[in-house]
Amino acid sequence: MDSDIQNWSQLWSHKKATKLDIVQLSERLQKIEQVDKLKRFFIPVLLISSVAIMVYRLTFNTSNFIAIALVISGFLVSLAPLFRTKSKTLNVATLTNKRYIKLEITRLKGRLDLPKNHFLISCIVIPLGMGIGYFSSLENAALEEHLFGYFILVTLFLALLYLRKLSIKKHQNHLIPIISDLETVLVNLEECTSKYT
Template identity: 30%
Template sequence: MEKDITNWQNLWKEEKSTPLDLSKLITHLNKVEKKGKLERIILLVAVPVTIIILATLLPILSNIYYLIAIVIISFGMIMILIQSYKSKYSLISNDAELNNHKYIKNLIHKLKQRMLTTSKYMWFYTFLLVLGINIGYIDVLQKFNVSITARIIIHVVFTVLMICVMYFSIEKRKKENNKGILPLIDFLENLN
């Protein structure tokens, strides 16, 4: 992770950029946190709704595959929710807060945590989501009397499709982080 951050910082330094002033820095930091707050609110709603929908659609007590699928997917969603809260910081009201060395260090840590959620934990979530859905569909495909070869093909195609979708989603988010969060980390480290 540290190597990635160093590489990203070097890429940022190579680009022609104008130095940020403190008011712009505060504006950008608050914008990042407001976006994070919205994501946390969405996750707080999405996690229980998804679990309730899965539990309603899948008769969890009648089949161990459904129960395992719900537990795995729920674990992945809760993991992302926890990581999202680990990167939470309070909005900055004035530049006096940025004079505190400990506060800046904590802010840098929170921003790096946000990047780590995208680069590492989203892949764990992807793995758990794909695993959970594939386990959930074992029984569904058996009930339709699909041959073992067709079942394997369906699982493989679904897995590849989900990984591709998540890959592009994660890469897009990483690019947004590189443009939005890395310059903030770099600037804060230079303040330190």
């Protein structure tokens, strides 16, 4: 072995780990894991049962059925990228650094696009669904109630658009520097691969 490496290696090996209470850490992690298991069970059960109840009660009203379908689709569209990108980062323990960085960049870019594209669809679809549901229940209502309904829906639409704008800005400020740093690391790794081929 090279003498520099040997000297550094000797110095290096003298450094020992600082104390980490591993028993306490594993107990804490076990508890978190149990809570997560419960969440994984109860959240879908709650979601499916509430949707089932709503659909069952409104089956005979086409407008309401469309309204619920639109609102649920709006929420699912905004959540879809989170599930899609999460699945790509599961293999932290098996992926090489290069592959992991590539997937992480893709995941972060997916998060960057989240408010841009998916939230825009949600901004339109959710108020539309709510509008259909609301106006179908106001067939014989007075003009004031209709106007109030329009006012609420337009306000909701504008509020969602504003939240989308804020979200885009926040995502860009937070994620763009990280993506750029990770891309630099990737370029360094690839430079090594391409330079000597």
